[in-house]
Amino acid sequence: xxxxxxxxxxxxxxxxxxxxxxxxxxxxxxxxxxxxxxxxxxxxxxxxxxxxxxxxxxxxxxxxxxxxxxxxxxxxxxxxxxxxxxxxxxxxxxxxxxxxxxxxxxxxxxxxxxxxxxxxxxxxxxxxxxxxxxxxxxxxxxxxxxxxxxxxxxxxxxxxxxxxxxxxxxxxxxxxxxxxxxxxxxxxxxxxxxxxxxxxxxxxxxxxxxxxxxxxxxxxxxxxxxxxxxxxxxxxxxxxxxxxxxxxxxxxxxxxxxxxxxxxxxxxxxxxxxxxxxxxxxxxxxxxxxxxxxxxx
Numbered sequence: 001x002x003x004x005x006x007x008x009x010x011x012x013x014x015x016x017x018x019x020x021x022x023x024x025x026x027x028x029x030x031x032x033x034x035x036x037x038x039x040x041x042x043x044x045x046x047x048x049x050x051x052x053x054x055x056x057x058x059x060x061x062x063x064x065x066x067x068x069x070x071x072x073x074x075x076x077x078x079x080x081x082x083x084x085x086x087x088x089x090x091x092x093x094x095x096x097x098x099x100x101x102x103x104x105x106x107x108x109x110x111x112x113x114x115x116x117x118x119x120x121x122x123x124x125x126x127x128x129x130x131x132x133x134x135x136x137x138x139x140x141x142x143x144x145x146x147x148x149x150x151x152x153x154x155x156x157x158x159x160x161x162x163x164x165x166x167x168x169x170x171x172x173x174x175x176x177x178x179x180x181x182x183x184x185x186x187x188x189x190x191x192x193x194x195x196x197x198x199x200x201x202x203x204x205x206x207x208x209x210x211x212x213x214x215x216x217x218x219x220x221x222x223x224x225x226x227x228x229x230x231x232x233x234x235x236x237x238x239x240x241x242x243x244x245x246x247x248x249x250x251x252x253x254x255x256x257x258x259x260x261x262x263x264x265x266x267x268x269x270x271x272x273x274x275x276x277x278x279x280x281x282x283x284x285x286x287x288x289x290x291x292x293x294x295x296x297x
Contacts, residue, residue, distance in 0.1 A: 004280065007273045011266060018262045021255045024095070028252035035148075035245035039238065042150070046234030053227060054200035056220060065224040066165065067232075069194040077170060084117045085138075085160060085169040086110065087192070087236075089176040089243040090126035092145055097257075099177060099250035100125045102187040107175050110189075111135065118169055122156070122240070148244050153237035161229045164193050176239040177246035183253075185246040190239070192232050 056063065064071050088107050090100050104126060111117060118138040121127050123145045130137055139159065143152055163169045172192040179185050216223040 004276045011269050014262050021258045025255040028248040031248040039241045049231050050200050063220045067228045069196050082170040085172045087120045087174040088126050090123035091247045092124045096251040097254040099247050104129050106187045148240035154233045157233040176243040179246040
């Protein structure tokens with residue numbers, strides 16, 4: 001059994017660790033609220049863009065675009081020959097529970113099933129994960145995921161759209177973590193390109209019933225090909241922000257769990273310390289009594 005001094009040292013180390021986990025919990029809690037506020041403030045803009053496309057498709061159902069899944073002008077390929085681009089969003093740091101593990105395991109399984117793919121990684125954890133397994137990403141977006149911005153989302157989208165337009169990739173999927181609630185985060189994927197024309201939100205026809213008709217210049221198709229990349233940027237930005245919020249929420253829960261475990265360890269060590277201290281006191285009393293008896297004799 002450890003002596004009182006060793007136990008006291010372990011208790012001091014645990015208390016120091018608790019200060020760190022408590023601080024990380026508070027920081028992550030603040031970042032979660034910030035990310036949720038940013039997403040709520042930007043969602044109306046992207047929803048309005050999608051509504052504009054939905055309105056055009058409603059009035060001109062014959063209009064198509066290279067970005068639609070039913071576009072006939074794109075070269076037809078068999079499923080086995082199609083190249084799929086996988087965009088993976090992970091964190092830059094660990095200490096976030098199973099946040100990074102869940103999304104990386106999901107992508108790893110997809111890569112094993114689909115050998116004809118290209119990998120695009122966002123986040124240092126994902127980059128190191130794939131490189132350590134001999135999988136070299138086709139492209140790495142080195143800017144941090146700790147502060148998602150629309151500018152970075154547009155940079156990512158610009159590169160993906162460029163590869164899609166030049167037929168280097170036929171489909172783009174993004175893998176990110178969706179925060180369903182404060183207690184549940186789920187790794188999921190979403191098809192960025194091509195877009196299903198039925199995926200656009202329904203709009204209130206009564207509100208637009210008497211609105212002025214729109215004229216599109218130079219054409220409806222040109223309008224779509226200009227607006228849809230911006231909508232894809234909105235999807236990417238939303239995924240970045242939601243992944244960031246999920247990461248911070250996972251880290252917050254992990255730090256809370258670590259703090260609770262530290263408290264339990266401190267309680268057990270305090271009990272052990274008191275026993276060792278009581279045993280030492282009892283031993284000293286016994287020695288004093290034995291010495292007194294010896295002198296009396």
